[in-house]
Amino acid sequence: MSSTTPEEGPCMDAWIVACWACSVCHTFMWLNAVNPVNKAALLAWVRETGIGLVQVNGQRKYGGPPPGWIGSLPPPGSEVFIGKLPQDIYEDRLIPLFQSVGKLYEFRLMMTFSGLNRGFAYAKYTNRRSALAAIRALNNFELQKDCHIIVCRSTEKCELSVDGLPCSLGQEELKRVLQEVTTGLLELSLHPSPSSKHECFAVAKYNSHRAAAMAKKALVEDNAHLCGQQLAIDWLKPDMKQKLAKATATRDNGKSSRHALSSPGQQPAPSESAQQLKPPLTTVDILHAFCQRMQLGSPVFLTNIVALSPNGWLRFWYQVVIPGYPVAYSGYIWVIPDKQGFPEQHERAKDAVAQRILKSLAEPRKV
Known part of the structure; x- marks a missing residue:
């Protein structure tokens, strides 16, 4: 040849x-x-x-x-x-x-x-x-x-979050839809949406990071056709995972609340646990929404601590890949730590980086 x-x-x-x-x-x-x-x-x-x-x-x-x-x-x-x-x-x-x-x-x-x-x-x-x-x-x-x-x-993330689902959609029906367009689905759970009183939120766990990444890509591309409405699809964030676990434990301890999707056609009343699930809007969330609006895809953050200054500041190396943007953002940023633990330091770094990227994207490009 x-x-x-x-x-x-x-x-x-x-x-x-x-x-x-x-x-x-x-x-x-x-x-x-x-x-x-x-x-x-x-x-x-x-x-x-x-x-x-x-x-x-x-x-x-x-x-x-x-x-x-x-x-x-x-x-x-x-x-x-x-x-x-x-x-x-x-x-x-x-x-x-x-x-x-x-x-x-x-x-x-x-x-x-x-x-x-x-x-x-x-x-x-x-x-x-x-x-x-x-x-x-x-x-x-x-x-x-x-x-x-x-x-x-590598973090090898395997869990996706799907927000904005109609409350009339049952768990088994959603499972069938996901199995049609993705492979490797292991577990699926449904919860009150943290962003809307009239919608639901799903967590889909896959058998590998690759399967989850391919599922994320397929779901983003088929977003307009999935369940007939626009959805927010992303990796499951650690803070959201913790809040969902706490809400599940509360229900298991005897606080009666019917499953959000147990009765098709009925919209559940917003419970106290659902209101507690709603996290404050972060700069990362704003960047994610901006990229979705511009059809650039979901930003992927990579952070690593590379130095600690004598006064306690942490220096992070970061790289942010936006699928629809021609180049990746990378560099270093200093973050002052707090007392909330190691994972929280990375979230603070991501928020600072997101602010830097939003400023860069807002600047007019030189011709």
């Missing part, structure tokens, strides 16, 4: 190279003019090793499972997040590096339409021990001159 490379066709706006190795077809789609040298090196590495890479939905994946894999999925805690990657680096350098500390089950590099990476990736190992070894050996590793990458444990 013949193919046209950038060197052979420099006037092409875009090109597709189909590489056949070990009877597997690997397809790469990218803009010709961006980073041609490293792209050519990646293709040469693929041809030489016969490694299988599949690009789909804004990411390029190896494994999941890898060739010859026998057994069950790796346990939770086996995946690491890789941040601060130079955007012109590809799998020909990253996979051998992360394989040097343990056997990889899966490697996912987030990609842009131009063929650059988005500055972050995920490496899933076959066990937790290898993931910890990767964090110890490769966090702050100098991948190239003056470029130190971040390697930390």
Whole structure:
């Protein structure tokens, strides 16, 4: 099979190279003019090793499972997040590096339409021990001159929140709808909506982070058709999860309140627990609403504590990916901690970063 490379066709706006190795077809789609040298090196590495890479939905994946894999999925805690990657680096350098500390089950590099990476990736190992070894050996590793990458444990979120559901929709009916458009659904629960007295809120738990991420993408794309009304779909936030758990415990302790969707066609009266569920509006919520209104998709926040000043301030590295925005936001921000615990510090950092991003998005672009 013949193919046209950038060197052979420099006037092409875009090109597709189909590489056949070990009877597997690997397809790469990218803009010709961006980073041609490293792209050519990646293709040469693929041809030489016969490694299988599949690009789909804004990411390029190896494994999941890898060739010859026998057994069950790796346990939770086996995946690491890789941040601060130079955007012109590809799998020909990253996979051998992360394989040097343990056997990889899966490697996912987030990609842009131009063929650059988005500055972050995920490496899933076959066990937790290898993931910890990767964090110890490769966090702050100098991948190239003056470029130190971040390697930390991945949160592997598996729960989605779906807000704005009609109260006439029953749990089994919603379950059937979700199973039609997503895969890997494990659990589904319904609650009074924290944002409206006349709507309901669902928590959908999936069997893996990948399944949940694919479900989130599918639900956002089918939002206009799901249940016939506009919904707010996002990862389940830790503070909301805690409030839902408290509300469930209160009901289980004998405070009678019928399930919000137990009787189709009847709208439940707003209970005291439902009113307590309503959280204060944060800057992250405002950014999320703005991105939804502009049809940019839901922002994904990544934060990591990198320093502590003598006066108690915490320095965070952050990266925020907005699916419909051409570049990711990343940098550092200082946050003064409070006494509410470690997870709350990350939420404070995200709120400060969201304020910075909103200001940036509101500024007129220079032509």
